[in-house]
Amino acid sequence: MASLSIDRVTKRFGATEVLHEVSIDIEAGDFLVLVGPSGCGKSTLLNMIAGLTELSGGEIRLADRRIDGLEPKARNIAMVFQSYALYPAMTVEKNIAFPLRMAGMDKAAQAAKVAEVAELLQIGHLLKRKPAALSGGQRQRVAMGRALVRDPRLFLFDEPLSNLDAKLRVDMRTEIKRLHQRLGTTIVYVTHDQVEAMTMATKIAVMEGGAVQQFGTPAEIYDRPANRFVATFMGSPAMNLVKGRVRDGAFVAQGAAAAAAGELRLPLPRGTVPLAEGREIELGLRPEWISTEAGPGSVPFAARVELIEPTGPDIYAMLEAAGQSLVARLPARAGLREKTEAALHLDMAQAVVFDPETGASLMAP
């Protein structure tokens, strides 16, 4: 277990810079999730921590000791791969024991460690099988066993759940989180799935275009997104963005359609930086802040329900309000019907404001 410090790390492939001075610090025992769309550089960063890819600039320190430049095996870091990368010719037992064997541990000690890990992951009955005879979930466990067995100072996970079916993915998610709670290990976990990031992380780094867009706890990322990218990437359905202007200290949605259909006028959320009259801004509204019932500080508005997507407990309602398209996440019992008008309420307490040009948040820190 160790703290990890990524310090102005840069990666160039030829003339293309794929990571620009990325800096992230986590404490011992943290569960860091690197999340972002494909090609954002998260896997490259993970491979650089692992020692599989060389740095073009910057430093990586593990427990205050510089590790970039060390061979992977000298770093005492374990990794779980997306394809699990189990050794096909070896039994589960030999797969798990492999790192110990490479470290020159004697046979009896190896067997004891393997038994301990197999017990922890409940894979004792699979030890004599070859990987080809295992299901996806079982392979996943074996891959975790192989990582756990040598008590590394840091665990790396590279999209470990993306090859599993939906139900198993949720189960394994819970299991990895439980394992982290129980063992208290430091973890760096790469995923493109924002739900995985929110559910498992103690710290999230949202990445895009080779840079960290925001680094913080899941609550900070979700409630106080640093920019439009983070706001829309995290959360499902995505946050609604409404373009408009500041007028008389309030937000007024813009557009020709808006004028024809009547004005959508909303108070500016508390905590915005001072904004000049007439300034263009973008308002971010999460779908779950729209409700059929009034709450403290909520703003009423009228909308037309265009389409409803039931998900079971909730419905996603596609709304049309003053020429603006909005998505609302409402309880199934809310009783909305398609192609009807509805009276709705918007909780503005957590709404965020962005600069439409740069996408940066205009909320006071």
Place this chain on the structure above:
Amino acid sequence: MAADMRRSVQRGVVYLVLVLAAGFFLLPLVAMVFTSLKTMPEITGGAGFETATILSPPRLWSFEAWGLAWSSACIAVACEGLRGYFWNSILLVVFAVSISVALGAVNGYVLSKWRFRGDSIIFGMLLFGCFIPFQIVLIPMARLLGLLDLAGTLGGLVLVHVCYGIPFTTLFFRNFYVTVPDELIAAGRMDGAGFWQIFTIILVPISWPIFVVAIIWQFTNVWNDFLFGASFAGPDTRPLMVALNNLVNTSTGTKAYNVDMAGAMIAALPTMLVYIVGGRYFLRGLTSGAVKG
């Protein structure tokens, strides 16, 4: 019912054609085996054997020709049969095949999993080696063997075959290893395995299909080679194919067709054996792709 009938008739016709074709292709082999088991009067249609043809089964079964071919037929001035040359070929094949396959496997591993600057140029040059005709290198190779003091030795012949085998074995192994996920190598590195440990412990055990392909390919080429054997071997190190030629193309005395055929069969048996034992894996190795799981 009518459709069933038609289908079984169609199937019958297909099988008939297949059996006829197989029989046709087997005729030369049948002729060889029969001739090798006949006595000379029966082969030449002498007294009492006027009706015998090349395809008629032997009336008097005799293994004498096989014995002669193996241990006492005259090749050049020595009348000791093919025996000694057979062992020359075995030794040649064992060393030439094992060395060229082992080097090809390591080359393939490096060229697919440890990429380095200029690796594709090196691979391209190796590939080019596959297309160099034997005849072109005869004289430079003879000079090289002379300089290395290996002219006329078995070691020299092994060297020639290893050089010619490496481009092919490298190609086989490289194309096999590119289908093995890179994550397997990364996992090995994370688990503390080095270059050779990853190769021998992780990759070699899953490479048997391509080992079978490379071994069969190299075995057949080296065993059946005549040109290099005739050019570079000395009197005591001639491989079997050269000796067989000397046996069959002798220009003195009566042609002993039965001994010739027996000699040819002896020369062909090891390759046939290798195909029978490894043929199934050969096909699987040629068609196998990525390693699952």
